[in-house]
Amino acid sequence: MQNKVNKYLRSEMLPHIWCPGCGNGIVLGALTRAFGLLDCDQDNTVVVSGIGCSSRASGYLDFSTLHTTHGRALAFATGIKLARPELKVFVIMGDGDSTGIGGNHFIHAARRNIDLTAIIFNNSIYGMTGGQSSPLSPLNSKATTAPQGTLERPFDLPELARAAGATYVARGTTYHANMLTQLIKNGADHKGFSVVEAITACPISYGRRNKMGNGYDMLLWQKEHGIPVERARKLEPSEMEGKFAIGELHKSDAPEFTDIYERFIDEKQINHREAKKA
Amino acid sequence: MKDVAQLARLMQGNEAIVEGALAAGLRFFAGYPITPSTEISELLAERLPLYGGKFIQMEDEMASMAAIIGASLAGLKSLTATSGPGFSLKQENIGFASMAEVPCVVVNVQRHGPSTGMPTAPAQGDVMQARWGTHGDHAIIALCPASVQESYSLTVEAFNLSEKYRVPVILLTDEVIGHMRERVVLPQPGAMKVIDRKKPPTGLEKYYPYQPGEDGVPSVANFCENYRFHVTGLAHDESGFPTTNPEVVEKLINRLNDKIMEHVDDIVLSESWLTKDAEIIIVAYGAVSRSAKKTVKEARAAGLKVGLFRPITIWPFPEKEIAALSRQAHTIIVPEMNLGQLKLEVERVTSGRSKVIGVNKVNGELITPGEILDAIIKL
């Protein structure tokens, strides 16, 4: 028996490689449902990903897909988008991928406000390599490379994205899967650099080591710790301690990079022609 | 039609690269500032938009390499330009382009090293980096211009080879050639052959992007042109999807190598000058070959039978040509602005038939004709 899954999946590639209870499949599901809401044109959309567990998602999606090198997905995507601005480009990255090795590309994509929709699967750990701490691992959380707990503070990804210039920033969780779908959809509808952080569970390499239980327990953790932003804004910092806001965290309008460049080309060509005439 | 006088220009090597790239159909450049290659970026920032092309200064060297691969997959002929330290940083994604078979051209204007070395001083220390800089066995083509004119023509050639064989091509120039100004005659527009990547037939029910043609080169479609497919740096099968099947992977890696090595006769360019009767051959490339030419003249004037062999394509290495020369020459002299990199290849290919002597200099100065001549006199 083969379930009919939605048309945006390469269902012949399933079952996927992810571990039992891994939330990546839930984010991928939310993403495919967002494609549905967007009525996404598969022949004019590119999905780019980096390296790591989450970045294997591109192989399961039925688009032009590009599985790149570690951290560099946004740089590849920038090349594609600038070359062919008419294409819709989604970028899938992990937490270590986007904020560790790819941190520079992340802030610069945000600075340019290039029209890419970046979805960061944040499972707080380097899963593919077996559970090392990442720049998004919570302080004191355990990892193979932080056996007594991480000594380093993590980034707040949405704050980083916003400060660097991203014009759409949202955070969702796999527990709030329908909200996540909506956030991805809104991010894709937004013209400019959109960042959607998806809090997801790695029960094998993170949950087990940090005594968070199985995939289901970790979903419940997300339910308890993810506070809708409207409510979060009304709470005292002490009440938000250990919790995080979810929803649309930031939205602004700014000129989009490939638009600017297309206009620049037009003006330059006109000026050149006029200079030649004169 | 313009006459030759109209087409003649005084131009810098780096500028000629820009002209060559535009003539070859360049439409995308991504780069990061680095001496002594920056003029290429600066000129393309100005020129590309006039062709409807795109220029972007990326945040770093890795990103520039990544961006040109993305743009090439989207269908545009793409270029980046750098120098030693930047070339090292690009190696990761040069490997990706090699594995995923994405046409692109990388200019490396060689400068002194290692590390920051002397940024404004020439060297030829990246010969082996050009061949083996990225990890894993892979195919690569590297071309070495020795003049401003050749900086133009070899840039066109680099694009042609890259498009034809779907391989990253390195234009391995150096600071002397890059910054030198001399007279060039640009060919009439359209006079040089320009090759575009082959496209897959349309309407295939099942498309295998990495299924090789008879030449060993697959017809990978541009993104969003007729087919949806997957591109990865992981070992993959003909469908483009990852595999760890040893037989399939063995076949892939061998094909990546063979598609170049089985076409060396089509790829390898070289120049032989006064080699017919030569008993001593100088093997020199890039800026040093200019000194070597003068050495040959001086040696000939002194009655010595000396000739010059100049590899224009240094990777793949012109093995056949050097092997043939080693059957006639008792000595091969290899002057290089490094401690003896291409000399290793010459030694390998000559198999002890000729004595191989290096003339090496790593102080940031060009090897002089006299220094090469001294080595000949000492024989």
Place this chain on the structure above:
Amino acid sequence: MLETTPPRNSKNIQINKSWCKGCGICTGLCTKVLAMDGGGKAIAANPSLCTGCRLCETHCPDFAISIGVDVN
């Protein structure tokens, strides 16, 4: 395209056992309808109690469950 409104009182619960990895998320979210079989795979033990909320479908990481979607 997917239907966006969940069908009410649907009993058409499809579980693809070959994709199910037995993670227990669906059975945790829906104790009334879903259960694990002896082989550690999800089954619809009480399909008549299904309200068609689709929580199991949206939270199944393995695309193994579909509710009220035509199967062909």
